[in-house]
Amino acid sequence: xxxxxxxxxxxxxxxxxxxxxxxxxxxxxxxxxxxxxxxxxxxxxxxxxxxxxxxxxxxxxxxxxxxxxxxxxxxxxxxxxxxxxxxxxxxxxxxxxxxxxxxxxxxxxxxxxxxxxxxxxxxxxxxxxxxxxxxxxxxxxxxxxxxxxxxxxxxxxxxxxxxxxxxxxxxxxxxxxxxxxxxxxxxxxxxxxxxxxxxxxxxxxxxxxxxxxxxxxxxxxxxxxxxxxxxxxxxxxxxxxxxxxxxxxxxxxxxxxxxxxxxxxxxxxxxxxxxxxxxxxxxxxxxxxxxxxxxxxxxxxxxxxxxxxxxxxxxxxxxxxxxxxxxxxxxxxxxxxxxxxxxxxxxxxxxxxxxxxxxxxxxxxxxxxxxxxxxxxxxxxxxxxxxxxxxxxxxxxxxxxxxxxxxxxxxxxxxxxxxxxxxxxxxxxxxxxxxxxxxxxxxxxxxxxxxxxxxxxxxxxxxxxxxxxxxxxxxxxxxxxxxxxxxxxxxxxxxxxxxxxxxxxxxxxxxxxxxxxxxxxxxxxxxxxxxxxxxxxxxxxxxxxxxxxxxxxxxxxxxxxxxxxxxxxxxxxxxxxxxxxxxxxxxxxxxxxxxxxxxxxxxxxxxxxxxxxxxxxxxxxxxxxxxxxxxxxxxxxxxxxxxxxxxxxxxxxxxxxxxxxxxxxxxxxxxxxxxxxxxxxxxxxxxxxxxxxxx
Amino acid sequence: xxxxxxxxxxxxxxxxxxxxxxxxxxxxxxxxxxxxxxxxxxxxxxxxxxxxxxxxxxxxxxxx
Numbered sequence: 203x204x205x206x207x208x209x210x211x212x213x214x215x216x217x218x219x220x221x222x223x224x225x226x227x228x229x230x231x232x233x234x235x236x237x238x239x240x241x242x243x244x245x246x247x248x249x250x251x252x253x254x255x256x257x258x259x260x261x262x263x264x265x266x267x268x269x270x271x272x273x274x275x276x277x278x279x280x281x282x283x284x285x286x287x288x289x290x291x292x293x294x295x296x297x298x299x300x301x302x303x304x305x306x307x308x309x310x311x312x313x314x315x316x317x318x319x320x321x322x323x324x325x326x327x328x329x330x331x332x333x334x335x336x337x338x339x340x341x342x343x344x345x346x347x348x349x350x351x352x353x354x355x356x357x358x359x360x361x362x363x364x365x366x367x368x369x370x371x372x373x374x375x376x377x378x379x380x381x382x383x384x385x386x387x388x389x390x391x392x393x394x395x396x397x398x399x400x401x402x403x404x405x406x407x408x409x410x411x412x413x414x415x416x417x418x419x420x421x422x423x424x425x426x427x428x429x430x431x432x433x434x435x436x437x438x439x440x441x442x443x444x445x446x447x448x449x450x451x452x453x454x455x456x457x458x459x460x461x462x463x464x465x466x467x468x469x470x471x472x473x474x475x476x477x478x479x480x481x482x483x484x485x486x487x488x489x490x491x492x493x494x495x496x497x498x499x500x501x502x503x504x505x506x507x508x509x510x511x512x513x514x515x516x517x518x519x520x521x522x523x524x525x526x527x528x529x530x531x532x533x534x535x536x537x538x539x540x541x542x543x544x545x546x547x548x549x550x551x552x553x554x555x556x557x558x559x560x561x562x563x564x565x566x567x568x569x570x571x572x573x574x575x576x577x578x579x580x581x582x583x584x585x586x587x588x589x590x591x592x593x594x595x596x597x598x599x600x601x602x603x604x605x606x607x608x609x610x611x612x613x614x615x616x617x618x619x620x621x622x623x624x625x626x627x628x629x630x631x632x633x634x635x636x637x638x639x640x641x642x643x644x645x646x647x648x649x650x651x652x653x654x655x656x657x658x659x660x661x662x663x664x665x666x667x668x669x670x671x672x673x674x675x676x677x678x679x680x681x682x683x684x685x686x687x688x689x690x691x692x693x694x695x696x697x698x699x700x701x702x703x704x705x706x707x708x709x710x711x712x713x714x715x716x717x718x719x720x721x722x723x724x725x726x727x728x729x730x731x732x733x734x735x736x737x738x739x740x741x742x743x744x745x746x747x748x749x750x751x752x753x754x755x756x757x758x759x760x761x762x763x764x765x766x767x768x769x770x771x772x773x774x775x776x777x778x779x780x781x782x783x784x785x786x787x788x789x790x791x792x793x794x795x796x797x798x799x800x801x802x803x804x805x806x807x808x809x810x811x812x813x814x815x816x817x818x819x820x821x822x823x824x825x826x827x828x829x830x831x832x833x834x835x836x837x838x839x840x841x842x843x844x845x846x847x848x849x850x851x852x853x854x855x856x857x858x859x860x861x862x863x864x865x866x867x868x869x870x871x872x873x874x875x876x877x878x879x880x881x882x883x884x885x886x887x888x889x890x891x892x893x894x895x896x897x
Numbered sequence: 898x899x900x901x902x903x904x905x906x907x908x909x910x911x912x913x914x915x916x917x918x919x920x921x922x923x924x925x926x927x928x929x930x931x932x933x934x935x936x937x938x939x940x941x942x943x944x945x946x947x948x949x950x951x952x953x954x955x956x957x958x959x960x961x
Contacts, residue, residue, distance in 0.1 A: 277928060277932070278928070279920070279924060279925030279926075279927075279928035279929060280920065280925065280947070280948065280951070281951065283920045283921070283924060283925075283928075285915065285920075286908060286911070286912075288908070288912065289908060289911050289912040289915050290915070292912045292915065292916050293912075293915040293916060293918070296916045296917075412945075413946075417941065417942030417945050417946065418922065418941040418942055418944065418945035420914065420917070420919070421910070421913070474949060474950065474952075474953040475946065475949050475950075478953055479917075479949050479952070479953065482917060483917045486916050486917050487913070487916070487917075490916065551918065555915075555920075687953060690953060
């Protein structure tokens with residue numbers, strides 16, 4: 203009887219979610235309150251968790267609370283530590299949530315709020331959360347091994363090498379795109395640049411303090427660092443206005459690119475305690491704090507959405523990024539709906555901290571639901587600002603010009619009426635010289651967050667500029683941390699890969715090998731960053747889809763691994779759980795990859811674009827934005843590089859598909875499970891810690 | 898009541914530390930005392946440095 207009552211509660215919750223979704227989807231021509239989106243998302247998340255996640259746990263995974271986890275079996279107080287589930291939830295969430303779920307939905311808003319919202323909600327329930335959860339399961343049952351090792355063990359040596367190679371390429375593209383977002387946000391913005399530069403000495407001071415004065419205590423020093431950050435934002439206004447210092451911090455995109463590349467190299471060879479770790483602490487606490495504040499802000503203010511449910515750009519003619527709704531929407535919103543990168547986290551530290559298998563759904567599935575909620579909030583923040591302002595901020599200068607007048611005229615012509623005065627006034631409110639063509643998502647999100655926070659703090663528009671730069675700083679801070687940490691991780695991956703061919707390069711203790719691998723890694727993402735910055739369409743236009751394709755392909759690889767494991771466990775009757783999202787991701791990424799290569803529209807297809815410029819070179823004609831034939835040649839060359847990269851992604855994912863199908867067929871021929879799980883050891887045979895090998 | 902409050906504060910502190918990848922020092926010490934009484938135990942500073950190096954060491958990716 204009580205269970206019936208419980209089901210009735212969940213049924214009511216499901217109905218509430220359906221009703222909210224209906225009100226959002228069917229509201230024609232009337233404004234919709236953002237709360238409906240939040241209610242729809244949260245109720246669907248809860249119902250999905252209660253039924254789908256627990257179904258997967260009970261049937262496909264057959265989780266066993268009596269089976270000791272790696273944290274229990276190998277407890278060493280360091281890497282393997284049984285951890286309270288809520289504490290671990292926080293750790294896992296902080297590791298998976300980055301710039302991705304904040305930027306993708308903002309860019310996707312060009313098609314209206316509805317497509318993005320539906321994909322975020324449906325995607326996370328059926329694909330993203332399933333992936334994180336399954337990888338956590340597979341890794342936990344194998345002593346917390348990493349994705350690369352898992353692929354190698356369950357599928358073979360070469361699939362392992364190919365997966366590692368794919369992961370490295372993805373890392374390069376992610377770093378380039380993240381750095382590009384920072385460049386776009388800071389270009390010609392002395393206030394923003396000053397505050398971001400100021401984080402370096404602040405972090406170093408914190409690092410020195412934590413190293414030598416109070417080792418192991420991070421609370422007070424983080425609070426002090428945070429206060430200094432706020433002071434940097436406050437004084438940034440005066441620095442920007444100062445005739446002496448203002449010009450010093452007013453940098454264009456190319457200058458910022460060189461600074462970032464130099465920074466990436468230096469920062470990733472410095473000892474971690476000096477800059478990386480302390481800034482990581484600041485950025486993590488700031489990130490969690492800002493996300494909580496944004497959630498509270500949306501709940502309290504309950505703003506109306508001003509973006510229409512659907513815009514005319516669903517046909518692929520959009521200015522923010524090129525390509526039609528299918529497949530490019532599902533590429534643009536990667537993190538937040540499904541993100542392959544999470545497979546690296548779910549097979550990283552998290553499985554080594556899990557205290558009991560029964561907590562796996564909360565961490566694996568629940569953690570990703572939380573990230574999806576962040577994506578929903580980013581979508582809301584982008585859709586509550588004036589659509590005219592949104593398009594002026596996110597369209598490239600090649601389409602809307604560089605003045606408020608030309609931008610307002612172009613955007614109004616698309617049907618989003620906006621006046622030049624509104625554009626200049628918005629720029630003034632947020633303390634910037636201009637807000638036109640600031641693609642990349644971060645500035646748009648910052649305007650949205652500034653609206654919410656300044657309304658909350660009651661300062662009216664007086665506080666807008668402060669909150670805008672706070673939001674920019676918050677994003678730049680954790681992007682820079684990701685660039686720094688990513689360059690290190692990329693360097694290790696590269697050394698591992700190159701070591702397959704030249705064993706000497708594998709020695710991470712060798713200074714030459716390290717510097718060489720770091721330089722290669724920085725050079726690789728720096729090349730794409732530079733290309734993005736000088737791109738007349740703003741770079742984001744080209745690279746965000748490439749990032750999305752690669753990230754979703756990694757997700758497909760992780761889900762294929764999970765499918766292989768289900769087959770090897772002889773549980774193929776539940777394999778649809780992973781096959782469904784795998785199939786969808788393969789359809790989307792392969793279609794998108796194919797279109798990026800061969801689409802007839804030069805805005806979408808790399809090869810068509812190259813052919814167009816090549817033809818012009820042969821006619822000795824210079825096409826805008828190039829100013830000389832030499833620049834035209836460079837554009838053609840870059841197109842070919844992008845095309846080769848896309849082709850490599852496709853090759854990686856197709857070969858992984860072949861290996862997976864073979865592994866599944868082989869598993870089917872066996873009449874007993876062939877998965878290589880760590881054998882079950884009853885808890886009473888583990889005398890706390892002594893079983894742990896090589897502590 | 899005071900007891901529950903201190904447990905709550907302790908959990909919150911553990912959560913904040915683990916957000917940035919630092920496991921609980923007290924739990925480490927307790928584990929060492931219980932499981933390996935004969936082995937030396939790192940000081941808080943050593944433990945902190947060891948964990949910092951491990952977090953940003955080999956193969957630890959971070960998300961986008």
